[in-house]
Amino acid sequence: MRPEVLAVILAMALVTYGTRAGGYWLMGLVSPSPRVVAALRAAPGALLVAMIVPKVLAGGAAETVSVVVAALTMAVSRNELAAIAAGVASVAALRSLAPMP
Amino acid sequence: MREGGGIACGSETTFTWRGAVRGARGVLPLVVSSAVLGLLFGVTARDMGLAGPEAVLMSALVAAGASQFAALEIGGETLPLLAVVLATLAVNARHLLMGATLREPFAKLTRRQIYGSLVFLSDGNWAFSLREFAAGRRDAAVLAGGGAAMFSAWTVGTALGHGASLGPEALWRWGADFIASAFFVAVLVSFRPSRAELLPWAVAGATAWAGAVLLEGHWYPLIGALAGAAVAAWRAGDAA
Numbered sequence: 481m482r483p484e485v486l487a488v489i490l491a492m493a494l495v496t497y498g499t500r501a502g503g504y505w506l507m508g509l510v511s512p513s514p515r516v517v518a519a520l521r522a523a524p525g526a527l528l529v530a531m532i533v534p535k536v537l538a539g540g541a542a543e544t545v546s547v548v549v550a551a552l553t554m555a556v557s558r559n560e561l562a563a564i565a566a567g568v569a570s571v572a573a574l575r576s577l578a579p580m581p
Numbered sequence: 582m583r584e585g586g587g588i589a590c591g592s593e594t595t596f597t598w599r600g601a602v603r604g605a606r607g608v609l610p611l612v613v614s615s616a617v618l619g620l621l622f623g624v625t626a627r628d629m630g631l632a633g634p635e636a637v638l639m640s641a642l643v644a645a646g647a648s649q650f651a652a653l654e655i656g657g658e659t660l661p662l663l664a665v666v667l668a669t670l671a672v673n674a675r676h677l678l679m680g681a682t683l684r685e686p687f688a689k690l691t692r693r694q695i696y697g698s699l700v701f702l703s704d705g706n707w708a709f710s711l712r713e714f715a716a717g718r719r720d721a722a723v724l725a726g727g728g729a730a731m732f733s734a735w736t737v738g739t740a741l742g743h744g745a746s747l748g749p750e751a752l753w754r755w756g757a758d759f760i761a762s763a764f765f766v767a768v769l770v771s772f773r774p775s776r777a778e779l780l781p782w783a784v785a786g787a788t789a790w791a792g793a794v795l796l797e798g799h800w801y802p803l804i805g806a807l808a809g810a811a812v813a814a815w816r817a818g819d820a821a
Binding site for chain 1: 601610614617618621631632633634638639643644645647648649651652654655656661662665666668670671672673674675676677678679680681683684686695696699700702729734752753756757759760762763764765766767768769771772774779782783784785786787788789790791792794801802803804805806807809810811812813814815816817818821
């Protein structure tokens with residue numbers, strides 16, 4: 481195991497436990513302002529969008545279409561695994577139509 | 582015995598093995614999906630250059646799928662520490678809000694039970710636990726029991742997925758490199774954003790895209806997320 485990777489994993493674990501225990505602990509001390517709550521609520525979605533958008537825009541038609549397929553499947557089924565399966569199947573199918581870049 | 586309101590009179594908070602087992606059974610569908618998603622994470626981690634022990638350790642110690650996928654996305658094989666830590670914080674920030682809701686149900690527990698249980702906090706077992714408490718079943722071990730089951734399945738899945746050893750060409754053909762993107766989109770849809778929440782997301786996406794075009798490296802998702810969160814905070818201030 482690479483030491484720098486181990487360091488990152490441990491840091492992630494600490495930070496994640498910090499989020500798991502921190503909310504409980506902090507509520508005993510402070511009441512977060514509406515702005516802070518709004519930022520915390522928005523952060524996960526914002527980061528996910530920030531990761532997906534550039535990647536999809538940089539990718540090809542297959543990826544763009546498949547993102548929509550995954551989203552629609554999730555909206556209809558409310559099942560994450562189904563959405564992943566649909567998106568992956570869609571991208572595999574569309575890629576098989578075009579030659580490999 | 583029918584009770585009115587959210588808290589059953591005469592029920593005291595307990596913390597038993599029975600509760601833990603009940604918690605595990607209550608989230609059984611999520612245990613299965615954790616195993617499958619763990620498999621997908623293991624495949625993705627290998628594709629992104631993580632060694633088996635590295636991927637498995639990450640799943641065992643972090644046990645938060647969205648942030649683990651995000652870490653791979655941001656860092657790939659090299660996992661730059663600061664960027665990954667900030668991304669982990671952003672994606673897992675929702676735990677802060679969930680943990681806060683447990684203060685009342687956990688009020689009578691020992692500190693070891695509380696902070697031990699919180700190791701296993703995740704969306705699914707949190708929701709299940711709140712439903713239990715609202716129904717008057719006050720065995721607080723349901724959270725830890727469900728979480729332990731989910732996390733075990735997640736870790737085992739990771740090991741199996743990584744061990745599947747698919748080559749990069751096969752992965753591309755099967756669309757396996759798309760797993761993370763599809764997962765992120767599914768999670769976004771599951772958030773069921775209100776129209777008001779779409780503006781921060783749009784700002785995040787636009788800022789990230791600009792950052793990806795203009796900047797080198799892996800910071801653009803975090804900059805986008807910061808911009809989106811800032812817009813959300815600003816609008817909340819206006820509304821108050």
